[in-house]
Amino acid sequence: xxxxxxxxxxxxxxxxxxxxxxxxxxxxxxxxxxxxxxxxxxxxxxxxxxxxxxxxxxxxxxxxxxxxxxxxxxxxxxxxxxxxxxxxxxxxxxxxxxxxxxxxxxxxxxxxxxxxxxxxxxxxxxxxxxxxxxxxxxxxxxxxxxxxxxxxxxxxxxxxxxxxxxxxxxxxxxxxxxxxxxxxxxxxxxxxxxxxxxxxxxxxxxxxxxxxxxxx
Amino acid sequence: xxxxxxxxxxxxxxxxxxxxxxxxxxxxxxxxxxxxxxxxxxxxxxxxxxxxxxxxxxxxxxxxxxxxxxxxxxxxxxxxxxxxxxxxxxxxxxxxxxxxxxxxxxxxxxxxxxxxxxxxxxxxxxxxxxxxxxxxxxxxxxxxxxxxxxxxxxxxxxxxxxxxxxxxxxxxxxxxxxxxxxxxxxxxxxxxxxxxxxxxxxxxxxxxxxxxxxxxxxxxxxxxxxxxxx
Numbered sequence: 001x002x003x004x005x006x007x008x009x010x011x012x013x014x015x016x017x018x019x020x021x022x023x024x025x026x027x028x029x030x031x032x033x034x035x036x037x038x039x040x041x042x043x044x045x046x047x048x049x050x051x052x053x054x055x056x057x058x059x060x061x062x063x064x065x066x067x068x069x070x071x072x073x074x075x076x077x078x079x080x081x082x083x084x085x086x087x088x089x090x091x092x093x094x095x096x097x098x099x100x101x102x103x104x105x106x107x108x109x110x111x112x113x114x115x116x117x118x119x120x121x122x123x124x125x126x127x128x129x130x131x132x133x134x135x136x137x138x139x140x141x142x143x144x145x146x147x148x149x150x151x152x153x154x155x156x157x158x159x160x161x162x163x164x165x166x167x168x169x170x171x172x173x174x175x176x177x178x179x180x181x182x183x184x185x186x187x188x189x190x191x192x193x194x195x196x197x198x199x200x201x202x203x204x205x206x207x208x209x210x211x212x213x214x215x216x
Numbered sequence: 217x218x219x220x221x222x223x224x225x226x227x228x229x230x231x232x233x234x235x236x237x238x239x240x241x242x243x244x245x246x247x248x249x250x251x252x253x254x255x256x257x258x259x260x261x262x263x264x265x266x267x268x269x270x271x272x273x274x275x276x277x278x279x280x281x282x283x284x285x286x287x288x289x290x291x292x293x294x295x296x297x298x299x300x301x302x303x304x305x306x307x308x309x310x311x312x313x314x315x316x317x318x319x320x321x322x323x324x325x326x327x328x329x330x331x332x333x334x335x336x337x338x339x340x341x342x343x344x345x346x347x348x349x350x351x352x353x354x355x356x357x358x359x360x361x362x363x364x365x366x367x368x369x370x371x372x373x374x375x376x377x378x379x380x381x382x383x384x385x386x387x388x389x390x391x392x393x394x395x396x397x398x399x400x401x402x403x404x405x406x407x408x409x410x411x412x413x414x415x416x417x418x419x420x421x422x423x424x425x426x427x428x429x430x431x432x433x434x435x436x437x438x439x440x441x442x443x444x445x446x
Contacts (some may be wrong), residue, residue, distance in 0.1 A: 053306055078308030087299025093236045105228040106309055131239075151307060 006031050006155055006186045007052055011061035012070075014051050014210075021047040023210040024061065029155075029188055032181055036197045037190040039207035045190035046085070048207060049157045052188065053083040066154060079107075082153030084161060088144040092133035096123055096143045099132060103147045117149035120183075121176060138169025145176055156180060158189040162196065174200050225313025226320060233291065233321035242290050243325045248332050251283040255336045265342065270411060272341035273404035276333045277360070277397050280326070284364055284393075285386050287325055288372040291318055296376050301444065311441030315369055319436070322365035330357050343408040349415045353407035356418065359425035360400035366432035367392050374443045399424040 002008065007029035014022035022044050029035050037045045050056040052065055054074035063070040068077045090099050097118070104114050118128050121142040132140060141161065148156055156177075162170045170193070177187050177200060190207075191197040198204060206213040237243055258275045262268050268275075295301035304314060334353070337343050345353055371388045375381040399421040405411070406418025 054308075055306060075308055078306060081306075083306045085299065085302070087302065089299045089303030091232065091236060091294060091300055092298065093239045093294070094232070098232075098235065102228060102232050103307075106225060106307075108224075147303075 002028070004030050006033075007063075007065050007188070009058075009061065009063045009212075012051065012058045012063045013060035014047055014056050015059055021056075021210055022051065022058075025210070025212045027205055027212045029186060031186055032184070033203055034177060034181055034187040034189070034201045036201035036204045037188065037207050037212075038194065038197075038204055039190075043207040044210040045207045046159050047210075048212070049083060049085075049159050049188065049190060052155070053081050053157050054078045055083070079151075080153065081155040081157055082148035082151060083157045083159070084141075084144055084148065085159045086163065088140045089147070090132045090140060090143055093131065095129050095131050096135070096139075096146070097128040099143055100128075100146050100150050104150045107151055109150050109152070113150055117146040120149055120179065121146040122172065136169070137164040138166065138172060141165060141169065141173060142176070145173075145180075149180070154185060156185055156187045156189075158187065158191075160191055161189055162191055162193045170196060222310050222313040222316065225310045226316035229314050229317025230320040230324075233294070233318060234324060236294055237321070237325060243287060243328065247283050247286050247290075247325075248329055250286065251279045251329055251333055252336055254279040254282055255333060255340055259340050268341040269343055272337045272343040273408050273410060274397075274401040275341070276330070276337050276404060277400045279333050280330055280364070281390075281393060281397060283329055284326070284368055285389065287322060287329075288368040288389075289382060289385060291322060291369070292372045292376040292381075301376060305444055311444060312437045314444075315373070315436050315440035318372075319362075319365040319369040319433075322368055323361050326361045326364060327357065330361065343410070345407055346409050346415065349407035349409065349418070352403060352415050352418045352422065356400055356403035356407065356422050356425065359422060359429050360396050360403075363396045363425055363429035363432060364393060366429060366436050367396075370432060370436040370440060370443070373440055376444065395424060395428050399428065 005028050010026050012022060012025045013020060025048060037048060039045050047056055051058055051063065051070065054070055054077040057074070058070050065077045066080050070077060100114050100117055123142060123146060127139065132143060135143070161173055165173060181187055189197065255275060259268055338345070368389065371385060371392065375385045375388060378384055403418040403421040403425070406413040406415055
């Protein structure tokens with residue numbers, strides 16, 4: 001693996017039954033990047049994110065994420081990446097603080113790390129004690145991102161992270177992602193918010209028909 | 217996740233499930249009243265004190281099984297509504313720990329339910345627990361609960377990602393838990409001294425419950441991970 005690369009794929013193939021969802025993907029992601037995956041619905045963006053997270057098996061080609069070969073050791077990748085899809089993965093009967101504490105206890109993070117994660121997401125003490133079921137979409141998204149922080153995820157894989165957010169929520173999310181990268185994380189996101197995401201991204205790659213074209 | 221020990225994950229997941237239950241009070245405000253209503257309906261349907269006393273043990277466990285479906289559905293709805301189970305899976309959290317944690321939370325909820333139902337049977341059906349049979353009854357309840365929690369968590373996890381899980385779960389569960397219904401009913405009847413049964417007649421059935429709990433406990437620990445995987 002080339003030093004500085006977080007993700008390296010070469011002719012990686014993912015199939016659903018007989019259907020090739022990814023038909024020979026070759027691309028790299030460098031540490032500290034915000035990489036935008038751009039493409040039409042069904043192009044393979046979500047599959048690519050799930051493959052990077054070690055969820056969807058790669059059947060041919062080579063794929064290395066955070067130093068782990070996804071074809072032979074994909075379970076080792078999982079605890080180092082955070083995948084945020086269309087759901088937030090939150091418990092609506094618990095408060096923000098309880099949700100974040102749940103993840104912190106799973107990974108053995110300290111109370112200080114919880115407070116730091118909440119602060120990074122702009123969640124103050126009053127908001128932290130509100131039940132997730134009573135939050136706006138943007139506040140929920142911030143809570144789920146706080147979970148990624150407290151989990152110490154090194155690679156953030158975000159599928160349509162702007163979906164359901166108002167303008168202010170989108171601005172806040174962009175600021176959080178820039179801050180995450182400044183703190184050492186790497187972000188790969190798939191989004192239909194082309195203009196906004198292009199401003200946010202440090203590099204854009206086009207996904208089409210299960211193949212990746214680097215436009216940098 | 218390598219840094220997750222199974223027991224730590226189990227403790228965190230169980231605490232989370234019980235906290236959610238304490239906040240939502242679904243078991244105490246909905247499931248327990250439902251089970252109590254089932255007991256009352258049995259009394260109306262059979263309408264015979266002698267008959268009720270004779271079948272009281274079985275009715276307690278039937279009401280428990282009906283309520284079990286609701287509790288298990290609820291246990292996994294909180295995981296699937298916003299993709300929390302997926303998030304745990306994505307994060308590589310130890311599946312055996314999730315299994316144990318969810319089963320432990322179910323055990324607590326089921327024991328509250330069963331204690332209420334046994335109390336209901338004593339009041340409604342006038343069954344009597346012999347002082348010498350209390351150990352048998354408590355052991356029976358503990359082992360039956362353990363078995364139900366293990367098998368319920370296993371099948372709940374299996375059905376969680378499926379369409380039509382609300383109807384599928386009872387179909388999958390009922391045949392699997394038949395041994396618990398039979399064993400627990402027989403042991404409870406022995407504890408109640410029904411039809412001249414004595415305490416010692418209940419212990420072999422408790423043995424069956426122990427074997428059932430052990431089989432599904434071990435099976436669940438190894439199978440839960442692959443079941444919740446894609």
